[in-house]
Amino acid sequence: MEKTQRIRCKNNGQLLHVPAGSTLEEVYALSGLQMDYSPVVARVNNKVEGMHYRVYNDKDVEFLDITSASGLRCYTRTLFFVLCKAAHELFDPDCKVTIDIPVSNGYYVDLQLGRAVTLDDVGLLRRKMQEIIDRSLPVHRFETTTEEAIEMWSHDKSLLCPQKSKVKLLRSIGSLYTTYYDLDGYRDYYYGAMLTNTSQLYLFGLEKYYDGLLLRLPSQKCPTELDEMVMQDKMFAIFKEHHRWQDLVGLRTIGDLNEAVAKGYTNMLINVNEALQEKKIASIAEDIARKKGIRMVLIAGPSSSGKTTTCKRLSVQLITCGIKPVPISLDDYFVDRELTPRDEKGDYDYEHIHALNLQLLNEQLSALFRGEEVELPRFDFPNGKSLMSGRKLRLKPEQVLVVEGIHALNPELTAQIPDSMKYRVYASALTTILLDNHNYVPTTDNRLLRRIIRDHKYRGVSARETIRRWPSVRKGENRWIFPFQENADQMFNTAMLFELAVIKRQAEPLLEQVPENCPEYAEAYRLRKFLGYIHPIPEEQIPPTSLLREFLGGSSFEY
Numbered sequence: 068m069e070k071t072q073r074i075r076c077k078n079n080g081q082l083l084h085v086p087a088g089s090t091l092e093e094v095y096a097l098s099g100l101q102m103d104y105s106p107v108v109a110r111v112n113n114k115v116e117g118m119h120y121r122v123y124n125d126k127d128v129e130f131l132d133i134t135s136a137s138g139l140r141c142y143t144r145t146l147f148f149v150l151c152k153a154a155h156e157l158f159d160p161d162c163k164v165t166i167d168i169p170v171s172n173g174y175y176v177d178l179q180l181g182r183a184v185t186l187d188d189v190g191l192l193r194r195k196m197q198e199i200i201d202r203s204l205p206v207h208r209f210e211t212t213t214e215e216a217i218e219m220w221s222h223d224k225s226l227l228c229p230q231k232s233k234v235k236l237l238r239s240i241g242s243l244y245t246t247y248y249d250l251d252g253y254r255d256y257y258y259g260a261m262l263t264n265t266s267q268l269y270l271f272g273l274e275k276y277y278d279g280l281l282l283r284l285p286s287q288k289c290p291t292e293l294d295e296m297v298m299q300d301k302m303f304a305i306f307k308e309h310h311r312w313q314d315l316v317g318l319r320t321i322g323d324l325n326e327a328v329a330k331g332y333t334n335m336l337i338n339v340n341e342a343l344q345e346k347k348i349a350s351i352a353e354d355i356a357r358k359k360g361i362r363m364v365l366i367a368g369p370s371s372s373g374k375t376t377t378c379k380r381l382s383v384q385l386i387t388c389g390i391k392p393v394p395i396s397l398d399d400y401f402v403d404r405e406l407t408p409r410d411e412k413g414d415y416d417y418e419h420i421h422a423l424n425l426q427l428l429n430e431q432l433s434a435l436f437r438g439e440e441v442e443l444p445r446f447d448f449p450n451g452k453s454l455m456s457g458r459k460l461r462l463k464p465e466q467v468l469v470v471e472g473i474h475a476l477n478p479e480l481t482a483q484i485p486d487s488m489k490y491r492v493y494a495s496a497l498t499t500i501l502l503d504n505h506n507y508v509p510t511t512d513n514r515l516l517r518r519i520i521r522d523h524k525y526r527g528v529s530a531r532e533t534i535r536r537w538p539s540v541r542k543g544e545n546r547w548i549f550p551f552q553e554n555a556d557q558m559f560n561t562a563m564l565f566e567l568a569v570i571k572r573q574a575e576p577l578l579e580q581v582p583e584n585c586p587e588y589a590e591a592y593r594l595r596k597f598l599g600y601i602h603p604i605p606e607e608q609i610p611p612t613s614l615l616r617e618f619l620g621g622s623s624f625e626y
Contacts, residue, residue: 072122076100077110077129091118092263095130104290106130107138107267108260113588117141117260119208133290136538137260137589143174143284145206145262146271147505150282152253153195154178158188165504167279168306168497172294173272174507175303176280186275193273199250203266207249213237216245219254232503235322239329240600258506258597272296277303298553302497305558309499312343318564320501321508321600328568328602337608340563344614345380351492351557352384355467361490362436363468364392367475367551368494369544371517373561376617377494378471379624391465397472397480399444400428404451418543420474424453429483435462436488473543476551493555496562502600511541513562516574516594521618523577530577534587561614568604569615 074083076098085094091109095118100106108115110129111122115137122128131138147166154164158180165177178184178192211219217237220230233256237245247256250265262268272283272293286294313319316339318327327336355361364381368374382392400423401407408419416422424444431441438461445456462468474480476491496517498510515537522528552558563569575598581591606619616622 073125074122075125075127077127078102085122087123088121091116091120091122091128091130094122094128098130100130102130102132104132104134105267106132107262108135108141110137110586110589113583113586114592115260115589117208117263119206119263133285134287136287139284139287141260141262142268144257144259145265146268146282146284147174148206148248148250148255148257148261149196149199149265149268150176150192150273151255151505152250153192153199155253157191157195163504165501166282166507167501168303168499168507169510170303170306171276171281171297171299173274173276173281173283173296175276175306176282178279184275184279189273189275189280192280196271196273200265200268202251203264204251205264206261208246208261209249210244210246213240213242213245216247216256219247220256230504232320232322232501233505235326236320236503236600239322239325239602255505256503258502258600259593301493301553301555301558305560306497306499309497309560309562312340313499313564316340316564318500320503321567322503324500324565324568325600325602328604333565333568333604333608336565337563337604337610340565341610341613344561344563347559348377348380349384349387351559352381352388352390354557355385355490356388356390358490360487361467362462362488363432363470363481363484364490364492365475365481366469366471366492366494367473367477367548367555368561369473369514369548370540371514371521371618372495373517373614373617374471374494375626376614376622376624377492377559377561378469380612380614381492382469385467385469389465390467391463392469393460393462393466394469394471395443397423397428397470397474399446399453399456400424401446401453403453418473418547420477420479420547423474423480425480425482429481432468432481432484435460435468436484438462473548476554477547478551478554490557491555492557492559493552494559494561495552497560498562499560500564500567502597508567508597510562512594512597513567516567516570516598517618519577520570520573524618524620529580530591531581531585531587534581534590537590563613563615565604566615567598568601569606569609570619571598571601571603572606573619574598 070087071084072087074085078100108131111126133139133142151164163179167175167177217234220233247254270285274281283293286292366378385392402424407415407422410416434441440459440461443456443458445454447454496513498508498513501507519530519533522533578591578595581588609615611623
């Protein structure tokens with residue numbers, strides 16, 4: 068008698084009996100589910116697995132499509148795989164493809180051919196990718212010893228060369244076995260689940276972008292359309308600036324970082340990175356001082372971007388330039404709670420720009436810039452009321468207001484203040500280090516890890532709860548922060564090249580506390596798996612003025 072396994076399908080609550088060894092694709096076919104978009108991965112006992120995964124024991128299964136974060140990541144990885152294979156088939160085997168940075172609602176791809184990339188190259192590559200997709204090639208998953216994988220990527224001429232970053236990563240992590248994927252003889256390693264067949268890649272775009280390419284993806288909201296291509300010249304420039312810093316210290320991948328840690332170079336790495344960051348902050352302060360008529364510095368950025376420490380360190384540098392900063396908190400300008408806008412669920416939307424009393428803010432700012440005295444408000448959070456604080460303020464000629472908050476770059480916030488009086492800074496943790504040349508590190512993962520540590524340490528919030536709230540936070544950022552990034556006069560990258568190795572020690576124990584029986588476990592498990600690639604650096608080596616201290620604790624600044 069054929070052995071069967073019980074599968075609890077969480078999409079429709081049905082209990083299925085399937086043959087032992089069935090793939091998730093086969094389980095889905097037996098489930099009777101009719102999803103708007105075909106599933107690309109599934110949560111199996113709250114771990115994300117590809118549809119090739121076989122069930123040999125009773126499982127809870129929830130199928131996910133491309134509208135989920137996990138599904139879109141799977142789709143994107145497979146598209147990277149196809150791009151690399153297409154480049155291998157078209158160009159010299161010694162060409163180098165680096166999946167680099169998320170920008171303009173896509174991914175910048177650095178294609179090094181020993182010459183400038185042309186529009187003809189882009190067209191050829193796009194057509195070759197589509198040809199591979201149309202051939203409906205299966206994506207095979209294999210497991211081998213790490214020693215054999217290292218040997219394969221060191222010497223196999225059928226692979227896109229060079230693969231030094233992959234070899235360096237595998238040598239540094241100390242694992243016994245390694246998973247790799249094969250696409251019609253072309254082999255590569257990818258961190259996470261993949262699609263099972265190239266035919267599932269129904270939509271993509273490939274454009275010439277500066278000196279490289281932009282790989283475009285389906286929109287997560289509307290998967291039948293490509294995400295809108297939004298030019299982000301300033302964002303791209305700050306990424307490129309950090310690549311120059313990375314070249315200076317010889318650190319582009321996690322393999323490089325692990326090697327530096329193993330050789331005892333961490334103090335030098337930390338000191339140089341901190342100095343480069345402080346130099347950037349000083350240059351922003353000097354730029355503010357050079358501009359005539361600036362009376363207000365606006366600092367914006369997404370959650371856990373380090374806005375607060377950026378504000379404090381910039382204030383110190385402004386003082387060295389002869390400018391006295393005067394901080395104003397936007398939190399004190401909240402409207403009474405019953406006047407707060409509500410979201411689509413009927414809950415108060417505190418991230419909505421009209422949760423702030425814009426009229427009062429602009430009236431007081433205008434009065435201050437006319438030389439008048441104002442009484443600043445204070446928001447009573449327990450009672451949800453806006454009160455007058457008794458704190459009086461009159462600006463002196465050498466003083467400049469410093470305002471930090473998520474809406475700081477939104478023109479509506481300070482609509483009544485002339486642009487000539489404002490200086491705008493956008494701060495975010497723009498992760499530029501790669502796992503290897505074909506596996507980027509999402510900037511949102513960096514910020515989420517920061518927030519998990521901070522929420523636990525200062526707010527008493529568990530990692531599970533922080534992960535649960537994160538999609539809502541990201542939704543607010545997409546609406547209220549990211550559309551205004553390019554309004555900035557200066558962008559400041561708060562991410563450190565070494566920081567993942569430092570926050571690893573505090574983040575891992577918190578992630579391990581997320582129970583396996585909750586949906587948030589999938590994200591906690593993914594983050595733990597990712598952190599497992601990284602060698603730790605003791606936080607004692609981090610100076611008290613470091614921006615990381617905002618999250619780790621031990622800062623010399625008061626918060």
